Amino acid sequence: MRTVHHIAIICSDYARSRAFYRDILQLPVTREAWRAERQSWKCDLDAGNAQIELFSFPDPPARSSRPEACGLRHLAFTVADIDMEVERLGAAGVPCEPIRLDEFTGQRFTFFTDPDGLPLELYEQPTP
Template sequence: MQIEKLHHIAIICSDYQKSKQFYTEILGFTIEKEVYRQERQSYKLDLSLKGQYVIELFSFPNPPQRTSRPEAAGLRHIAFGVKNIEKEIQFLTSRNITTEPIRVDEYTNKKFTFFSDPDNLPIEIYEL
């Protein structure tokens, strides 16, 4: 097997409009395609970042809650690289999004922190 790149990350949200606003207006993703699948009562929103397809945002009626955060088996979190972590924390704070205190990676000496999306899914920003 020869994997070329990460194709996308799929996220199921509980409040489609709230999550759509969060990922587009706050995190800055671009909408590539939005469809409503009547038979599944589900939206599918394809999002890109700087021209690269990255996230599929889904809505389904009554999705089960995540068991715990983030230590449950399965996907732990998603992480995005940023140039200036303090600047991005200020931006998130201005949008009433709380971040954890900045940590420093003991192996790379790079700064990182976590915050949550509208469904309390953990998102990391990591200074490049």
């Protein structure tokens, strides 16, 4: 295995989630398709070295994600300036938890959620 290719996310409201990932998180759409046989949209978003596949399905079941449910814990995005990103997200109506310090790396991070409550993380890696 070499790299992560994609992360698949099933959303409850396609238009709302597409706008969140495209407009608020500023991930460019690389491809979008309506799959009539599945009554499902699929939207590929460029997330740097990987892509996010955003899916819609009729009436998807809720998935437990907190507190510390078994399974994928969260999706983390690297940012150069966490203060600027937290401020930008807050201005867009997306609250973030208080910024914390990773005790092992010394890097700063925080969590927020997507429209379906999926935990997302900002992890600061300043540019050299």
